[in-house]
Amino acid sequence: MKPPAKPKLAVWKFASCDGCQLSLLDCEDELLAIAGAVDIAYFPEATRGVMKGPYDVSLVEGSVTTPHDAERLHAVRRQSRTLITIGACATAGGIQALRNFKDVREFTAIVYARPDYIDTLATSTPISAHVNVDFELRGCPINKHQLLEVLTAYLHRRKPNIPPHSVCMECKQRGTVCVLVRGAASCLGPVTHAGCGALCPAYNRGCYGCFGPKETPNTVSLAHQLRDAGMNEQALQRVFRTFNAGAEAFREEGDRHGT
Amino acid sequence: MARRTISVDVLARVEGEGALRLVIQDGKLRDAELRIFEPPRFFEAFLRGRSCLEVPDITARICGICPVAYQMSSVHAMEDALGIAITPPIRALRRLLYCGEWIESHALHMYMLHAPDFLGYDGAVEMAKDHPDIVRDGLALKKAGNEILHLLGGREIHPINVRVGGFYRVPTRREFGTLRDALERGREASLGTVKLVAGFDFPDLERDYEFVAVGHPDEYPFNEGHVVSNQGLDIPSQQYDAHFEEYHVRHSNALHSRHLGHGAYLTGPLARYSLNSSRLSPLALEAAKQAGLGPTCNNPFRSIVIRAVEMVYAFDEALRIIDAYDEPDRPFVDAPMRAGVGCAATEAPRGMLYHRYRLDPQGSVLEARIVPPTSQNQPSIENDLREFAPRWLDLPDDRLTHLCEQAIRNHDPCISCATHFLKLETVRT
Numbered sequence: 001m002k003p004p005a006k007p008k009l010a011v012w013k014f015a016s017c018d019g020c021q022l023s024l025l026d027c028e029d030e031l032l033a034i035a036g037a038v039d040i041a042y043f044p045e046a047t048r049g050v051m052k053g054p055y056d057v058s059l060v061e062g063s064v065t066t067p068h069d070a071e072r073l074h075a076v077r078r079q080s081r082t083l084i085t086i087g088a089c090a091t092a093g094g095i096q097a098l099r100n101f102k103d104v105r106e107f108t109a110i111v112y113a114r115p116d117y118i119d120t121l122a123t124s125t126p127i128s129a130h131v132n133v134d135f136e137l138r139g140c141p142i143n144k145h146q147l148l149e150v151l152t153a154y155l156h157r158r159k160p161n162i163p164p165h166s167v168c169m170e171c172k173q174r175g176t177v178c179v180l181v182r183g184a185a186s187c188l189g190p191v192t193h194a195g196c197g198a199l200c201p202a203y204n205r206g207c208y209g210c211f212g213p214k215e216t217p218n219t220v221s222l223a224h225q226l227r228d229a230g231m232n233e234q235a236l237q238r239v240f241r242t243f244n245a246g247a248e249a250f251r252e253e254g255d256r257h258g259t
Numbered sequence: 260m261a262r263r264t265i266s267v268d269v270l271a272r273v274e275g276e277g278a279l280r281l282v283i284q285d286g287k288l289r290d291a292e293l294r295i296f297e298p299p300r301f302f303e304a305f306l307r308g309r310s311c312l313e314v315p316d317i318t319a320r321i322c323g324i325c326p327v328a329y330q331m332s333s334v335h336a337m338e339d340a341l342g343i344a345i346t347p348p349i350r351a352l353r354r355l356l357y358c359g360e361w362i363e364s365h366a367l368h369m370y371m372l373h374a375p376d377f378l379g380y381d382g383a384v385e386m387a388k389d390h391p392d393i394v395r396d397g398l399a400l401k402k403a404g405n406e407i408l409h410l411l412g413g414r415e416i417h418p419i420n421v422r423v424g425g426f427y428r429v430p431t432r433r434e435f436g437t438l439r440d441a442l443e444r445g446r447e448a449s450l451g452t453v454k455l456v457a458g459f460d461f462p463d464l465e466r467d468y469e470f471v472a473v474g475h476p477d478e479y480p481f482n483e484g485h486v487v488s489n490q491g492l493d494i495p496s497q498q499y500d501a502h503f504e505e506y507h508v509r510h511s512n513a514l515h516s517r518h519l520g521h522g523a524y525l526t527g528p529l530a531r532y533s534l535n536s537s538r539l540s541p542l543a544l545e546a547a548k549q550a551g552l553g554p555t556c557n558n559p560f561r562s563i564v565i566r567a568v569e570m571v572y573a574f575d576e577a578l579r580i581i582d583a584y585d586e587p588d589r590p591f592v593d594a595p596m597r598a599g600v601g602c603a604a605t606e607a608p609r610g611m612l613y614h615r616y617r618l619d620p621q622g623s624v625l626e627a628r629i630v631p632p633t634s635q636n637q638p639s640i641e642n643d644l645r646e647f648a649p650r651w652l653d654l655p656d657d658r659l660t661h662l663c664e665q666a667i668r669n670h671d672p673c674i675s676c677a678t679h680f681l682k683l684e685t686v687r688t
Contacts, residue, residue, distance in 0.1 A: 015298040019323020019416040025371060026415055028402040032394065035384040046371060047382025048664075065298045095320050098305040107304035112514070113507040120299055141323060141416040199413045203420050204590075205427040208316065210417070238309065243320065 007056035007155055009034075010042035012076050014062030014069050015096055015124060019141040020087035021045055021061050026144050034148075037155065053079030057154050063089040063096060063124045063246075070121070070130060077131040082154050085127045086147065088140035092212050093246030095140075097124040100246060126246065135160060140210040140243040143195050163194055164215035167207050170198035179206050186226050188239060191217035191249070212244035219253035233257045277672070279663060280510070281648060288652065291644035293637055293667065295511040306627040311337045311618055312423055312594070318614070318629065319417045322673055324367070327360035327412070328607030330421040331482050332614040332629075337423045339497070340601025340618050341594050348587040349425040350483070351580050356411050356418070357481040357605075358577040362404025362445065363415070364608035365566040365573075368671045369456060370397025373563050376665045377459040393455065396448055400570070403445035407577060410438055425591030435581045442581070446574035450546055453567040457550035462662075464647055465557040468639060469521055470530035473606050479538045479572055480531065482605040486613075487534055489555075490521060496604040499613050505630060516635040523638035526610030527670055528565040529556055540579075543572035559643055559669040566671075596622035607632050609671050633672045640670055 011021050025031065025046060034040075041051035058080035064070050077083055085091050093100070099107055104122045108115040127133055137150050146162055153160035163169070167189035171178065179185045179201045187206030189198065193214040200207045213219070223236055231239075240254035278294040302321055306314060318333045319326035331353060338345060345353075370393070371383040378393075380386040387394040405415040410430060412418025420426050471492070475484030486502075487493045494502060505514040518524045533555035536547065547568045556565060598620040604613045610632030617626040643666050651659050 015300055017320050017323040017326075019320075019326070022323045022367075022416060025367065026401075026405060028398040028405070031384075031398060032387055032391070035387065040382075040384055043382075047375075047384060049381035049385060065300070069298065094300075095302075095305070095317060096300040099301055102305070104301075107301040108299070110304040110307070111299065111301055113505075114509070117507060117509045118299055118512065124300075140320065141414075196414070200419050200427075203413050203428045205419070205422075208419075235310075238313065242313075242317070 006037065006039045008041035008051060008053075009038040009151075010053070010055040010058045010076075010080065011040075011045070012042075012058060012060045012062075013045070014060070014073070014090065014127075015065040016062030016087065016089045016094065018045065018061070020090075020139075021059070023086070023142050023144040023147055024059070027148060030148060034151070055080050057082045057084065057151065060085050060090050060127050061087055063093045063126060064130055065096060065121050065124045066119055067121060068119070073127065073130050082134045083127075083131070084135045084137060084150060084154065085133050086137050087142050088138065088210065088212060088243045089124075090127045091136045091138055091247075092244040092250075093124040093126050095243050095245070097246035098241060099124055101241070124246065137162070138193050138211045139195050143197070146195055165194050166190055166214045166217075167192045167194055167196065167198050167201075167211070170194050170196070171201050174198050174202060176201045179204070180225070183229070186229060186231060186239070188222070191219050191222050208242060209239070209250065210243050212247045213249035217249050219249055220256075223253060223257065233259060279644070279667060281644070281663065283652060286652060288645065288649045291641050291648060292510045293641050293644075293672075295513045295637075297512055299512050303627045303629055306616075306624050309624050311340070311596075311616065311622045311624060314616070314624065314627075315421050315423065316417075316419070321629070321631070323416050324364055324673055325360060325607045325609065326417050327356055327408070327421075328605060328612050329629075330418070331357060331605045332603050332607075332612045333616075334421060334423050335482060335603030335605060336601040336614040336616050337618075338594070338601065339603060340599040340616055341423070341597060341622070342599065343424060343592055343594055345425055345592055346587055348429075348585060349591070351584070352411060352426060352429060354481050355407060355577055355580045356421070358573040358580070359404045359407025359411065361573040361608050362570055362577075363401055363408065364404075365570045366397055366401035366404060368608075369452065369563055369566050369570075370394065370401070372671070373668055374456070374459075376661070376668060377456075377563075396451065400445055400448055400452065403441050403574075406438055406441050410434060422591055424594040425587075425589075427590060429587060429590040431586060432584060435584065439578065439581055442574055442578050446542075446571065446578065449567065449571045449574050450542075453546045453550050453564070453571060456563045456567045459563070461558060461560040462647075463558070464560065464650075466559065466643060466646060468529070468557060469518060469524040470533050471518065471524045471526050471635070472531040472534045472611055473604050474534055475538070477538065479535050479540075479576070480606050482603075486604050486611070488518070488524065489534060492518070496602045496613065499602060499604060499630075500615065500628075503613075503630070503635075505634070511637060513631075513634045513637060515637050516630060517638065523642055524635065525639040525670075526632050526635050528562050528569060528610075529559060530610065531606060532556060532565045532568070539568070539572050540575040542575050543568050546571045559666070562669050562671075596620065609633060609673050610636060631673070633670075636670050636672065640667055640672065643669070
């Protein structure tokens with residue numbers, strides 16, 4: 001009797017830095033076990049080999065910034081039983097979503113001598129703005145242990161254990177003294193999705209929100225506190241306009257400041 | 260007219276999205292283009308108006324494979340603009356962080372991306388079925404580099420500990436204890452890597468490149484020194500713009516670059532080694548000699564051997580830095596804001612990375628310019644193909660395609676950086 005076919009895993013890239021898919025290769029201790037449990041059916045950064053779809057799990061990195069990519073994404077969705085976005089670009093539009101607040105023609109002219117050679121959309125949008133997404137894994141970059149948890153969960157058809165609480169909870173778990181309370185740094189921890197292990201405060205700096213907004217974040221209250229600590233309106237806008245500038249809660253809070 | 264069309268939709272095992280187009284007419288190669296269609300992300304535009312202190316965290320996001328390089332070139336450029344000097348222990352720790360990134364990136368490229376070309380596999384996972392030990396060694400080496408990034412940078416991808424003026428937090432001597440053991444094992448294993456890759460079959464092909472790299476009188480270059488070439492160039496990075504020019508070609512979303520009055524040039528391991536091999540550590544020099552390398556190397560297919568030698572060096576240098584480490588009193592020097600222009604060139608794993616910023620009196624960015632190594636190398640990569648591909652035109656399509664892909668992978672192009680996917684298309688008429 002033939003053994004049952006292994007699930008097929010595909011990894012897709014849109015506009016991004018490649019860091020989140022690298023997280024899979026950064027699982028140095030687990031990579032060969034992963035390759036034993038699934039067929040790595042499409043992963044151009046790692047292999048020339050291509051297996052035909054459909055794919056059981058697709059990991060999608062990057063945001064949609066060109067007309068061609070918007071079309072390509074629909075083809076990816078059609079071939080994927082489960083589609084999981086990995087990282088801030090795929091989940092919120094990434095740092096390149098800063099164009100959404102400006103005129104992209106002006107941006108093109110700043111960077112390129114021949115803007116007429118460049119084919120780009122006016123906005124950088126998350127995957128969920130175009131197709132149905134089964135799970136969004138946050139982070140800029142994602143945490144590789146969370147990636148393993150999500151992959152394992154989907155392969156076993158259970159819910160991934162990815163807590164939606166704030167970075168503050170992780171600081172408490174880690175035993176880090178609050179950088180806001182001791183006045184050491186401005187910190188987005190109270191409104192930022194957990195997952196990094198509260199890294200920045202442990203290195204004596206404030207969280208800069210690279211995992212994007214937590215569930216039900218009170219950004220208004222945090223902005224008041226940061227203003228009271230001396231942050232001006234322009235700086236307040238900039239702290240919400242980084243790697244998750246396109247995430248709804250951060251976008252709205254950023255729009256409240258700046259002038 | 261005989262027309263033969265070869266098309267590979269996705270050139271694999273490179274970082275980012277690109278394509279290659281060869282036009283062959285009547286058995287002759289007419290043109291070779293490295294096409295980069297990775298969508299533009301406009302970093303230089305949206306950096307305008309950001310505080311110079313925010314820039315290192317933002318530029319890191321240009322590349323998930325070499326974020327440290329983008330942090331290093333930007334902090335050094337900002338420090339140049341602000342007129343501040345970092346302390347020797349901070350500079351040593353920055354070299355250590357760079358050692359981590361070189362080890363991680365070189366191990367990734369040699370074992371996961373490049374070795375499968377020489378051993379005849381589609382990728383490392385396929386290679387692991389027949390050569391599990393090789394793949395396991397590669398992953399262990401990669402992990403050792405990542406351990407440096409983890410401790411000193413906070414995490415492997417987009418480290419959080421680098422700031423203008425130094426670091427947010429510096430490690431204690433004790434924290435280096437377990438890392439030291441991992442690095443010693445890594446150094447031993449890296450000598451095995453040199454032996455392994457030196458035994459691969461290399462086409463006997465050389466090119467007459469102009470090599471450009473950072474050069475330092477006493478050190479193998481990471482993040483300090485002049486911009487030097489094998490054709491007599493020796494300038495501080497502040498004069499880079501007077502000697503190099505970027506230009507825009509239709510088939511690439513990454514700007515090309517040329518040395519004014521000279522043309523295409525090459526940066527990266529071949530250039531770095533050929534200009535600086537005498538400054539390697541004795542252990543790395545001995546490994547180079549054993550691998551059959553002379554003081555310079557013009558065969559791009561041998562770049563994998565140079566990466567292996569550089570990995571030995573990076574382990575050696577990391578251990579030297581850790582053993583000499585004295586925890587500084589303060590993790591950073593203060594950075595008072597002022598108007599100014601600052602430049603820096605540092606050595607990313609793939610080659611020289613140049614940044615230039617103009618700041619207003621509050622330290623906000625007025626202008627940013629970032630010239631990644633792959634941008635600089637595009638014309639030379641195309642020239643490699645123009646020179647090598649005509650020798651391969653009698654080969655069957657799949658073999659020709661594979662050799663061309665390999666010629667590109669020699670330079671470990673990072674297309675995400677340069678634009679910011681590689682697709683091979685050959686048109687034979």
